[in-house]
Amino acid sequence: MTQTFDHTPGAELSAADLATWRERLRAVRTVVVLTGAGISAESGVPTFRQAQTGLWARYRAENLATPEAFEHDPDLVWRWYAGRREKLLSVQPNAGHRALAELAERVPELVLVTQNVDGLHQRAGSREVIELHGSIHRLHPFGLAQPGADDSADWPQPPGEQPPRDARGRLLRPSVVWFGESLPERALAEAIQAAGRADVFLAIGTSALVHPAASLPLLAREQGAWTVEVNPQETALSARMDQVLRGAAGQVLPQLLAALA
Ligand code: NAD
Numbered sequence: 492m493t494q495t496f497d498h499t500p501g502a503e504l505s506a507a508d509l510a511t512w513r514e515r516l517r518a519v520r521t522v523v524v525l526t527g528a529g530i531s532a533e534s535g536v537p538t539f540r541q542a543q544t545g546l547w548a549r550y551r552a553e554n555l556a557t558p559e560a561f562e563h564d565p566d567l568v569w570r571w572y573a574g575r576r577e578k579l580l581s582v583q584p585n586a587g588h589r590a591l592a593e594l595a596e597r598v599p600e601l602v603l604v605t606q607n608v609d610g611l612h613q614r615a616g617s618r619e620v621i622e623l624h625g626s627i628h629r630l631h632p633f634g635l636a637q638p639g640a641d642d643s644a645d646w647p648q649p650p651g652e653q654p655p656r657d658a659r660g661r662l663l664r665p666s667v668v669w670f671g672e673s674l675p676e677r678a679l680a681e682a683i684q685a686a687g688r689a690d691v692f693l694a695i696g697t698s699a700l701v702h703p704a705a706s707l708p709l710l711a712r713e714q715g716a717w718t719v720e721v722n723p724q725e726t727a728l729s730a731r732m733d734q735v736l737r738g739a740a741g742q743v744l745p746q747l748l749a750a751l752a
């Protein structure tokens with residue numbers, strides 16, 4: 492049966508929440524965490540839509556974050572991503588990112604899977620993050636390669652007005668998964684495999700509308716994991732999780748960590 496504890500963002504978790512969590516983590520081997528854009532909200536990371544202010548207000552994300560858009564106007568897409576990346580480099584990881592990095596030190600195995608491209612988990616100290624939607628901080632050749640491919644490259648400094656080319660003359664593009672593209676095969680396979688062996692699965696700050704990422708908590712649950720959602724809003728997952736903690740990740744996760752001390 493699903494236990495739902497209703498917390499306004501910032502509220503303290505109840506003793507019952509924390510007791511359940513502590514008990515579930517007592518003999519845990521593998522914790523798998525899936526994060527979405529919500530975990531970076533308290534760092535001030537704009538969603539795609541919020542990023543379309545000012546100059547960009549007249550464009551739709553769907554018209555910028557696609558292979559067709561890049562093919563049509565690579566300079567425009569390049570400049571949009573250069574601006575997004577600059578904003579991301581100017582914000583800091585928050586207490587939620589940091590709590591997850593510390594949680595990894597407290598359990599035998601923690602697999603962190605993110606849909607975010609912002610690199611904030613790594614900056615908070617998480618190692619080996621599975622990036623399902625790639626990373627805005629890397630580039631790869633436009634064409635056949637996927638995010639995480641061996642021929643990925645660094646951003647030029649400064650980024651300039653046009654995408655650079657690699658040694659073979661191929662245009663380099665941001666290593667993020669665009670609308671209409673497949674998820675990187677290796678990252679997805681690793682995430683599915685981890686979900687299958689999870690004892691506890693945490694879904695944090697994701698509206699769980701984008702598959703296959705949204706299927707991971709359900710897959711984990713089918714395989715016997717205890718599933719927990721951390722989100723201030725109800726989502727497509729809420730009714731199917733074992734425990735729902737309504738609150739902001741930056742408030743809830745430090746409390747979950749402290750409960751293990
Ligand atoms: P999403 O679909 O993952 O939904 C965001 C969820 O976070 C919502 O359910 C919301 O209720 C929840 N949320 C809001 N504040 C929260 C908080 N403080 N703590 C916990 N949860 C909170 O995100 P989206 O913006 O619709 O983006 C869809 C996709 O676009 C992402 O999966 C990602 O690939 C990409 N994206 C990435 C970034 C990033 O890298 N930070 C930002 C925007 C979009």
